[in-house]
Amino acid sequence: MSRLPRDFFARDTLAVARELLGQRLVRLLNGQRLAGRIVEVEAYVGEGDGACHASRGRTKRNAPMFGPPGHAYVYFIYGMHHCFNVVTERAGYPAAVLIRALEPLEGIELMRELRGGRPDLPLTSGPARLCQALGIDRRLDGADLCAPDALLFLERAAAVLDEAVVTGPRIGVRGDEAALISPWRFYIRDNEYVSR
DNA sequence: GAATCGATGGTCT
DNA sequence: GACCATCGATTCT
DSSP: OOOOOOOSSSSHHHHHHHHHHHHHHEEEEEEEEEEEEEEEEEEEEEETTTGGGGGGGTTTTTHHHHHHHHHHEEETTTTTEEEEEEEEEEEEOOEEEEEEEEEEOHHHHHHHHHHOOOOOOSSSSHHHHHHHHHHGGGGTOOTTTTSTTSSSSEEEOOOOOOOGGEOOOOOOOOHHHHHOOOOOEETTTTTTOOOO
């Protein structure tokens, strides 16, 4: 099982977003492997993207987006939730892919515990839900996903066919008109773990 | 099933 | 002081 190398992330963000579908996100937590198949993502591209956190320049919070590709950008929102992004493109150009939903594959029992132990709630169908299920918080902000000793990384898995990929406007975006309609959300058609 | 709302805190103006 | 790349519960049709 090979890991996605830095070159994979050092490319056009829309291409990276599209190709992240089907790949496996792996979290090592307390010696356990938690993993899921990526089924939904969104791209946030550059300072010209009104919905991108970097659209108003570099700040302490969004600094990882301006850094080298293959690193994590984890932010805290709504007073209680975390969201996880993979930084793309070259250092100095702020862009990232938000991971919005996974299909749980490994460590499902621990994921359920991290989600509060309730059997009836979705585990990883939503950006904040998957962060809770995988134990992702601000301690992983800026982490190198390509380091040999990374506790969070991506593994190569079977590609998703074009006919199984759906694109559409991003969820929850409140930016300008172009940002509202840009079809930069990608998800796997008919997958039951896609959010909303 | 759809619409609405409260929780809760960091960040930026 | 306003805004938020959300979630889960509640309250309607």
